[in-house]
Amino acid sequence: MVQATFYDGLNAERYTAEVAVAGPRSIRVTPSVGEPVELEADELVVADEDKQKLILSRRGLPGWRLILDQPVAPELRAALPRSAHYGGWIDRVGLGKASLVLAGIAGAVLLIGHSAPLWIAPIVPPSWERNVGDAIVGDFGELRCRSPEGDAALNALVERLDPGATGPGANQIRIAALDVDMFNAAAIPGAHIVVFKGALDETKNIDALAGIIAHEIAHVRRRHVTEALVRELGIGALIRTFAGSVGANAEQVVGLSFTRANEREADADAIATLRRAGIDPRPTAALFAKLSKKAGGDSNPALEFLDSHPGSKGRAGNFARSYDPKISYRPALDPAAAKAMLTACANDPKPIKRR
Amino acid sequence: MNVMGSAPTAHERAIRFTGNWREYLPIAASNVLLIIVTLGIYRFWAAARQRRYLWSRTEVIGDRLEWSGTGKEMFIGFLIVTLVLLPFFLFFQFLLPALVARGKAEAAGGVFMLFYVAILYLAGVARFRALRYRLSRTWWRGIRGGSDEPGWNYGGEYLGRIALAGITMWIAWPWMATALFRSRWNEMSFGSLPFRSTLDAEGLKRRWAGIYLIPLALLFVGGIAGATIGLGGRSASASAVVVALIVMIYLAIPLLTLHWYAKYYRKAAETMSLGELEFGFDATTWQWLKLFLGNIALAVVTLGFGLAYWGYRNWAFMVRHMHLYGEIDVTALGQSATRVPTEAEGFADAFDIGAL
Numbered sequence: 001m002v003q004a005t006f007y008d009g010l011n012a013e014r015y016t017a018e019v020a021v022a023g024p025r026s027i028r029v030t031p032s033v034g035e036p037v038e039l040e041a042d043e044l045v046v047a048d049e050d051k052q053k054l055i056l057s058r059r060g061l062p063g064w065r066l067i068l069d070q071p072v073a074p075e076l077r078a079a080l081p082r083s084a085h086y087g088g089w090i091d092r093v094g095l096g097k098a099s100l101v102l103a104g105i106a107g108a109v110l111l112i113g114h115s116a117p118l119w120i121a122p123i124v125p126p127s128w129e130r131n132v133g134d135a136i137v138g139d140f141g142e143l144r145c146r147s148p149e150g151d152a153a154l155n156a157l158v159e160r161l162d163p164g165a166t167g168p169g170a171n172q173i174r175i176a177a178l179d180v181d182m183f184n185a186a187a188i189p190g191a192h193i194v195v196f197k198g199a200l201d202e203t204k205n206i207d208a209l210a211g212i213i214a215h216e217i218a219h220v221r222r223r224h225v226t227e228a229l230v231r232e233l234g235i236g237a238l239i240r241t242f243a244g245s246v247g248a249n250a251e252q253v254v255g256l257s258f259t260r261a262n263e264r265e266a267d268a269d270a271i272a273t274l275r276r277a278g279i280d281p282r283p284t285a286a287l288f289a290k291l292s293k294k295a296g297g298d299s300n301p302a303l304e305f306l307d308s309h310p311g312s313k314g315r316a317g318n319f320a321r322s323y324d325p326k327i328s329y330r331p332a333l334d335p336a337a338a339k340a341m342l343t344a345c346a347n348d349p350k351p352i353k354r355r
Numbered sequence: 356m357n358v359m360g361s362a363p364t365a366h367e368r369a370i371r372f373t374g375n376w377r378e379y380l381p382i383a384a385s386n387v388l389l390i391i392v393t394l395g396i397y398r399f400w401a402a403a404r405q406r407r408y409l410w411s412r413t414e415v416i417g418d419r420l421e422w423s424g425t426g427k428e429m430f431i432g433f434l435i436v437t438l439v440l441l442p443f444f445l446f447f448q449f450l451l452p453a454l455v456a457r458g459k460a461e462a463a464g465g466v467f468m469l470f471y472v473a474i475l476y477l478a479g480v481a482r483f484r485a486l487r488y489r490l491s492r493t494w495w496r497g498i499r500g501g502s503d504e505p506g507w508n509y510g511g512e513y514l515g516r517i518a519l520a521g522i523t524m525w526i527a528w529p530w531m532a533t534a535l536f537r538s539r540w541n542e543m544s545f546g547s548l549p550f551r552s553t554l555d556a557e558g559l560k561r562r563w564a565g566i567y568l569i570p571l572a573l574l575f576v577g578g579i580a581g582a583t584i585g586l587g588g589r590s591a592s593a594s595a596v597v598v599a600l601i602v603m604i605y606l607a608i609p610l611l612t613l614h615w616y617a618k619y620y621r622k623a624a625e626t627m628s629l630g631e632l633e634f635g636f637d638a639t640t641w642q643w644l645k646l647f648l649g650n651i652a653l654a655v656v657t658l659g660f661g662l663a664y665w666g667y668r669n670w671a672f673m674v675r676h677m678h679l680y681g682e683i684d685v686t687a688l689g690q691s692a693t694r695v696p697t698e699a700e701g702f703a704d705a706f707d708i709g710a711l
Contacts, residue, residue: 007497012546012685014418014496047421048411055421063497063690065421086385087400087426095385102392109394 002068002076006031009063017066021079029066046083056080121227126170126191129226133190145177145197150344153337154195157206160332161214161277162221173220175213177344183291185212187219189229197345203287206341210277210332211270211284211319218269224262267315271322280329281319288316369679372671373419374412376664382408383663399433400426402666409670415495416683423499424492443473472514479513480506483539488696490543496685498546501693512538529556529563529615536623547689548630554623562615569611570604577603614640624677630688635678646672 006017006029015032022028022038030036039058047055047065054072058064072080085091090098154175155166165173175193183198193216195209203209219225258266274281333341386401403426410422450466483506490500516531533554540552577600584593617640624636638646650668653661 009497010690012496012498012683012688014685047423048407050411053411053419057423063494063499065494065497086389086404090389095388099388099392102389106392106394 002073004029004069005065005067007063007065007067008034009061009065019066019068019076021075023079025079027076027079041079041081044081046081049083054080054083117227117231120230121223124223124226124230129229130190133188133192143178143180145179145345147177147340147344149340150177151175153333153341154344156337157210157213157333157341158193158217160279161210161273162217165217173217177341179345185209185216187216187225189225191220193217193220200342200344204342205283205287206332206338207280208283208287209341210279211274211281211287214270214273214277215266217273218266219258219262222262222265222269224258224266227262228258267318271319274319275322275324275327277332278327278330279332281322285316285319285323288319369416370674370677371414372412372674373414374409374667374671376667378412379408379664379667383660383667387660387663396430397426399429402426402429405666409667410493413670413674415679418496421494422492423494424488440477475517476510476514478510479517480510482506482513483509483542484696486539486543490545491691491693491695495545496688497690498688499691500543500545501691501695502542502544503693504542509538509542526563526567529559529619532619533559533623540627544691544693545629545688546691547687551628552623552626554626558622559615559619562611562618566608566611566615570607573600573603573607610640610644613643617643628681630683631681632683633680635680636676637678638672638676642672642676 002019004017004019006015007013008015008031017029017031020028020030025041026038027041027044028036028038043059044056044066045059047057049055050070052070054068054070054077056066056068058066068076082091086095086098093101154177158165158173158175162173165171166175171191173191173193175195177200178194178196180196181198181201182196183202185193185195185199187193193213195213199209199212203212270284271281274284331338382404386397386404389397390401403422403424406422406424410420413420483502483504487502487504487506490502493500513535516535520526520528520531533556536554537552540550543550577596581593581596581600584596617638620638621636624634627634646668650661650665653664653668655661
């Protein structure tokens with residue numbers, strides 16, 4: 001028989017109660033007012049238990065509290081429900097074991113999260129990706145260079161590299177030039193490829209641009225873009241992509257970063273594509289060599305390209321080695337089309353000057 | 356016997372904090388561990404455990420408080436609110452760039468405004484509901500608190516008053532803040548007793564004016580000093596004065612704001628009552644500053660682990676500076692008839708708002 005403090009939950013009046021063990025899993029509570037009551041352990045909940053007090057509440061009777069002073073006799077404690085420390089199953093397993101199990105799960109989740117883009121990308125429906133891509137390209141709005149001859153030349157170049165690629169269908173590649181003074185080209189969700197004005201201005205050689213575009217086509221075909229999208233979606237970057245202004249979007253889309261493995265794969269594909277199309281790979285090699293030299297200085301627009309495309313020097317070598325003197329290479333585009341492409345942004349009927 | 360008096364003497368206080376940091380250490384350490392290995396999900400259970408400890412070490416007129424909120428309900432609250440708010444956020448995040456891209460800047464501006472209005476409104480609702488939730492899970496002598504209001508009206512008032520304060524460049528803030536405090540607390544109750552607040556801007560105006568006038572005065576004095584030195588031909592010392600001035604203003608504004616809030620909290624407590632029970636709060640600006648600097652120092656010295664003690668330190672600070680006067684008729688203090696809210700602090704969590 002133990003003395004306890006008792007609150008009935010009807011008002012704040014303090015009562016005393018006598019508590020005794022009634023069975024292996026039940027107690028008898030005799031309050032100073034009211035009838036004695038026999039309670040099963042299942043009807044009780046430990047509201048709190050520490051070195052000073054053991055506080056019991058009763059299911060279905062809010063405010064009903066039985067407060068026992070510690071230490072509670074072992075026989076009585078055994079007749080009462082267990083108390084919750086860490087919560088749920090952690091109490092049953094123990095903190096040490098639970099932490100190990102949870103750490104294992106956390107590790108697995110992080111690992112899956114890290115590799116998820118690789119296996120999710122192939123199962124993302126192209127139509128869904130196309131919607132996202134169209135939303136982004138729509139945001140380029142007036143940045144887009146609208147020169148019919150320039151567009152025709154860009155499409156002709158893609159056709160030369162990948163025959164049938166610009167024809168209608170689920171895998172149609174759509175290419176555009178953007179009036180952004182940045183040396184770059186990018187593959188965008190939904191099989192879009194954009195070439196920036198900076199790249200058109202700086203590269204005088206159309207064959208080098210063909211190499212870069214072949215590289216971007218490889219990113220599209222191998223669904224590296226989707227992979228990057230899924231990877232960045234994982235950290236909420238996709239949402240940020242849509243939250244920014246038009247200008248910020250252009251940079252964020254370029255900021256979709258591919259892994260080094262992606263880049264190597266795209267380079268290998270580009271080399272194969274150039275060979276199949278009969279385009280000289282040496283101008284592409286020369287361009288990479290030039291970019292790697294430039295990388296020495298800072299505040300260089302080429303740096304951005306290099307950041308996501310590591311190791312320009314080694315890449316230049318790969319392209320250069322693929323040159324085969326037995327092949328009779330032909331220019332990627334005829335001179336008229338080449339000129340139209342390089343001036344795609346200069347000949348924009350309504351040029352919009354930015355920066 | 357039915358009437359519990361609480362005449363506080365120097366030694367006996369009606370509200371006391373009885374915890375100590377060593378006793379709390381196992382809770383803090385296991386919380387940090389479990390938060391890490393669950394990638395943050397355990398934080399709801401960690402918060403519940405922290406509160407259960409802090410409440411149990413808060414003694415009000417001889418009886419300790421009890422926290423009955425659970426990690427599970429806070430987690431579920433978080434999930435519910437996330438599910439409710441996510442489409443809302445996504446909608447605006449897709450709609451806005453789409454409108455901008457199509458050159459409909461005015462429409463985009465309108466949508467943007469609407470978005471912020473909605474956010475402000477929900478932030479007000481969140482604040483109200485977080486307070487209601489905390490009271491509903493706080494027990495003393497088998498009695499809990501709560502509110503019958505769901506907070507939708509308060510959200511509207513919050514929106515209006517914040518907008519009004521904003522229009523006046525926050526000059527009207529003392530009036531707005533006190534009115535909101537009143538509206539919030541006058542809807543709250545503990546057991547059968549309603550909280551009553553008569554807080555108003557009286558006595559809070561001079562310190563608020565100081566936030567505007569003292570930096571201006573600094574600027575004026577510094578400007579004269581800078582010009583005088585500058586006229587002497589020593590431009591280096593003149594720019595040093597300007598730098599010192601900027602630093603002083605950047606320090607002055609937060610400190611003056613803290614100075615105002617110190618008084619605000621003291622007044623808020625003094626003008627609050629629960630039945631025959633009256634409240635007091637005696638923390639000075641300097642004590643608040645020591646609390647915040649102490650928190651930062653603790654986190655730095657312990658390489659971040661000290662963050663687990665911020666909640667403890669803040670609660671202990673509040674309780675140690677709080678006073679209760681008058682008496683409470685425990686027989687008349689009946690059980691609360693308010694509805695028990697279920698979404699916990701989901702809304703407040705979503706907007707990162709503290710309730711008290």
